[in-house]
Amino acid sequence: MEPLYRLLTDDLNGLLDRITAAWRESGAPAALAPDQGLRMLMDEAEERLSGLRLRVLQDYEEWRCAMDACEGLWALSRLRAGGEAEPMEPAEIDVLEAA
Secondary structure, rough: OOHHHHHHHHHHHHHHHHHHHHHHOOOOOOOOOOHHHHEEEEEHHHHHHHHHHHHHHHHHEEEEEEEEHHHHHHHHHHHHOOHHHHHHHHHHHHHHOOO
């Protein structure tokens, strides 16, 4: 998950850099609070962004588990067919124990 985590972190850092640069260019004081309606929209957008980031990371973890299961099943098939057995990964051992 590390590469995806880094990608999402880089995206978020880029967003924060663009927001900061826009504030500096506009000359607006950093302490200036947006009106209540705008603040509510900003909070909702940030909450949505946070939720989507979490979902992407969770979905990627599920993707990795599905890939491991598929690889384990192919290894099991190879073993049952009498093929050479390579050293097994933990996911393959789990699949063999479940079969």
